[in-house]
Amino acid sequence: xxxxxxxxxxxxxxxxxxxxxxxxxxxxxxxxxxxxxxxxxxxxxxxxxxxxxxxxxxxxxxxxxxxxxxxxxxxxxxxxxxxxxxxxxxxxxx
Amino acid sequence: xxxxxxxxxxxxxxxxxxxxxxxxxxxxxxxxxxxxxxxxxxxxxxxxxxxxxxxxxxxxxxxxxxxxxxxxxxxxxxxxxxxxxxxxxxxxxxxxxxxxxxxxxxxxxxxxxxxxxxxxxxxxxxxxxxxxxxxxxxxxxxxxxxxxxxxxxxxxxxxxxxxxxxxxxxxxxxxxxxxxxxxxxxxxxxxxxxxxxxxxxxxxxxxxxxxxxxxxxxxxxxxxxxxxxxxxxxxxxxxxxxxxxxxxxxxxxxxxxxxxxxxxxxxxxxxxxxxxxxxxxxxxxxx
Numbered sequence: 001x002x003x004x005x006x007x008x009x010x011x012x013x014x015x016x017x018x019x020x021x022x023x024x025x026x027x028x029x030x031x032x033x034x035x036x037x038x039x040x041x042x043x044x045x046x047x048x049x050x051x052x053x054x055x056x057x058x059x060x061x062x063x064x065x066x067x068x069x070x071x072x073x074x075x076x077x078x079x080x081x082x083x084x085x086x087x088x089x090x091x092x093x094x
Numbered sequence: 095x096x097x098x099x100x101x102x103x104x105x106x107x108x109x110x111x112x113x114x115x116x117x118x119x120x121x122x123x124x125x126x127x128x129x130x131x132x133x134x135x136x137x138x139x140x141x142x143x144x145x146x147x148x149x150x151x152x153x154x155x156x157x158x159x160x161x162x163x164x165x166x167x168x169x170x171x172x173x174x175x176x177x178x179x180x181x182x183x184x185x186x187x188x189x190x191x192x193x194x195x196x197x198x199x200x201x202x203x204x205x206x207x208x209x210x211x212x213x214x215x216x217x218x219x220x221x222x223x224x225x226x227x228x229x230x231x232x233x234x235x236x237x238x239x240x241x242x243x244x245x246x247x248x249x250x251x252x253x254x255x256x257x258x259x260x261x262x263x264x265x266x267x268x269x270x271x272x273x274x275x276x277x278x279x280x281x282x283x284x285x286x287x288x289x290x291x292x293x294x295x296x297x298x299x300x301x302x303x304x305x306x307x308x309x310x311x312x313x314x315x316x317x318x319x320x321x322x323x324x325x326x327x328x329x330x331x332x333x334x335x336x337x338x339x340x341x342x343x344x345x346x347x348x349x350x351x352x353x354x355x356x357x358x359x360x361x362x363x364x365x366x367x368x369x370x371x372x373x374x375x376x377x378x379x380x381x
Contacts, residue, residue, distance in 0.1 A: 005137060006124075006137065007120070007123065007124045007127055008124065008127040008128060008131055008133070008137075008139045009127055010127060010130065010131065010139075010141055012130065012141070013123075013126055013127045013130060016126070017123060017126075045377070046373060046377065055369075059362070059365060059366060059369065062362050063362065063366070066147065066151060066359065066362070069144055069147050069148050069151055070147075070148070070151030070152060076144060
């Protein structure tokens with residue numbers, strides 16, 4: 001068995017990366033099942049593909065979480081819910 | 095005629111994917127793991143959750159380093175990009191001097207970063223260095239080891255000397271790719287030198303300048319070796335940029351958790367600004 005103790009894994013961080021990987025797999029499956037991820041002109045005036053929108057969602061979510069941590073003492077789940085709303089808006093309108 | 099798609103070509107990307115996995119993704123995953131834990135060595139880790147992120151985000155030390163980093167990068171881009179384009183415009187387009195200019199321009203890029211830092215350190219020494227001694231002799235009080243402004247001036251000057259050549263070479267490559275017919279058409283229309291630059295040369299250089307701005311942004315935003323060798327982050331913390339602060343936290347203070355959280359935030363900021371630059375420039379290109 002490969003020794004990965006040096007990477008200091010925790011189940012929380014492992015879950016985080018598994019979710020990212022699952023998202024990438026889901027996007028691949030989506031494109032395969034329903035091709036049509038060509039660029040679309042959204043409200044920001046950008047031409048974005050589905051992959052671009054995922055990237056914008058993930059990057060924005062990272063900053064939402066950082067902003068939540070830096071500006072509030074509330075549980076981080078609030079930031080996660082806000083990120084999901086943000087990601088939905090990105091996929092819908094950007 | 096129907097187009098044939100062969101998705102097996104994707105397998106050719108596998109070696110690159112493996113390489114990126116080993117030199118970027120796996121280290122990044124490890125840093126994420128470190129950023130939520132505390133360690134006292136001996137490979138023992140204790141979960142801390144998001145504490146390090148909160149500490150970093152509310153730390154005035156981090157804010158100050160980040161501000162210094164953005165200021166430095168802004169100054170560097172504001173000087174190197176116009177200067178690089180200006181030098182590229184003055185370079186000969188043909189003849190034996192082309193090679194001479196290209197070699198001269200490439201020279202600073204060939205010097206290792208720590209050597210550049212050491213060179214400028216010696217040159218800027220106020221008592222024996224050519225720059226330091228010269229400025230003091232001219233009546234300009236200059237001591238980069240004591241005056242924050244002098245330290246900034248030296249670090250910026252060193253970076254401009256080291257990296258403007260890269261912008262010059264990229265801009266020159268862009269200029270060389272413009273067909274002669276464009277210049278002939280501009281001449282027939284009686285276009286001024288400025289109009290030729292504004293409506294022919296600058297749009298044609300757009301792509302290479304995008305690359306130049308991105309490379310210079312990323313590189314100056316992550317600068318470490320040269321200022322570390324030159325000033326060591328001083329005087330005080332005057333030239334302690336993010337990367338120097340990061341190394342201080344990770345290796346000087348052995349705060350691996352804080353350093354890892356700082357690295358992730360640093361990475362995300364670099365990614366965001368690079369993406370904004372790229373998107374804006376590509377949008378301009380499409381328009």
